[in-house]
Amino acid sequence: MTTAIHVQGLTKRYGDVQAVAGIDLEIKQGEVFAILGPNGAGKSTTVEILEGYRTRDAGEVLVLGTDPQKPTREWRTKLGIVLQTANDAAELTVREMVRHFAGYYPRSRDPDEVIAKVGLTEKADVRVRKLSGGQRRRVDVALGVIGNPQLLFLDEPTTGFDPEARRQFWDLIKGLAAEGTTILLTTHYLDEAEALAGRVAVIAKGRIVAEGDPATLGGRSSAKARVSWLGGSEETDTPTRLVQELADRFDGEIPGLAVSRPTLEDIYLTLIEAPHV
Numbered sequence: 580m581t582t583a584i585h586v587q588g589l590t591k592r593y594g595d596v597q598a599v600a601g602i603d604l605e606i607k608q609g610e611v612f613a614i615l616g617p618n619g620a621g622k623s624t625t626v627e628i629l630e631g632y633r634t635r636d637a638g639e640v641l642v643l644g645t646d647p648q649k650p651t652r653e654w655r656t657k658l659g660i661v662l663q664t665a666n667d668a669a670e671l672t673v674r675e676m677v678r679h680f681a682g683y684y685p686r687s688r689d690p691d692e693v694i695a696k697v698g699l700t701e702k703a704d705v706r707v708r709k710l711s712g713g714q715r716r717r718v719d720v721a722l723g724v725i726g727n728p729q730l731l732f733l734d735e736p737t738t739g740f741d742p743e744a745r746r747q748f749w750d751l752i753k754g755l756a757a758e759g760t761t762i763l764l765t766t767h768y769l770d771e772a773e774a775l776a777g778r779v780a781v782i783a784k785g786r787i788v789a790e791g792d793p794a795t796l797g798g799r800s801s802a803k804a805r806v807s808w809l810g811g812s813e814e815t816d817t818p819t820r821l822v823q824e825l826a827d828r829f830d831g832e833i834p835g836l837a838v839s840r841p842t843l844e845d846i847y848l849t850l851i852e853a854p855h856v
């Protein structure tokens with residue numbers, strides 16, 4: 580597979596703050612990759628360097644084969660960007676706005692189809708400034724994908740979404756990924772990273788502290804399981820054996836049985852609190 584994003588030894592300092600302290604990333608075309616990390620970890624700085632909005636101090640960066648500090652017009656048309664800040668409270672209607680942006684791209688998608696994909700068909704003729712915060716965020720997403728990007732950057736895309744809108748958004752992203760769009764996502768929602776990303780990186784204080792499949796990150800899949808039942812709870816390496824023993828003890832159904840492993844959130848919290856961070 581071809582490389583979509585190549586980063587090696589990336590650093591960025593603002594005065595006394597070392598925002599990015601040596602990051603390496605290799606993201607293939609077609610991957611959905613999530614960057615996780617606490618406030619101030621360096622996620623936005625990293626992503627904005629990749630998008631060409633900020634300069635770096637040192638390191639190699641290639642995005643779709645181009646150095647973002649030497650952008651071309653053609654390169655820009657291959658990127659879709661959804662920033663953290665919501666769009667201006669525009670006087671345009673949703674449809675006018677999406678059509679307007681479609682005009683900037685050589686291979687844009689059909690505006691009405693994109694409006695439908697973000698769940699705004701019923702609001703297509705409403706002025707953007709009259710939409711709720713979550714609905715405006717959907718307009719942001721529509722504008723990010725209207726150009727039919729090869730690589731889509733999503734910076735905390737579902738902040739302010741209600742649970743139903745978040746699920747619809749996930750379906751949209753899964754659909755884009757299935758069509759082959761490479762997606763780089765930053766999020767504070769670990770369930771979102773888990774639902775969407777094939778790989779995640781956890782950044783803390785400007786460094787990557789863990790990287791991999793969200794299902795196995797930080798030894799998650801081999802961690803002890805907790806078996807709980809009505810009247811008891813135990814951590815064990817052999818949950819199947821314990822469940823068998825309990826079944827014998829209760830002579831059948833075990834009341835209130837639950838078997839759980841650490842969630843991605845449990846692992847994430849251990850990673851960012853670890854002493855090496």
Ligand SMILES: Nc1ncnc2c1ncn2[C@@H]1O[C@H](COP(=O)(O)OP(=O)(O)OP(=O)(O)O)[C@@H](O)[C@H]1O
Pocket residue numbers: 593596597598616617618619620621622623624625
């Ligand atoms: N323009 C700037 N000037 C000075 N310092 C900055 C600037 N932008 C970011 N920083 C600092 O760099 C560090 C990393 O910030 P960054 O915005 O990359 O973090 P983040 O991981 O995206 O955080 P969040 O989750 O809050 O969005 C922080 O300490 C921040 O205060």
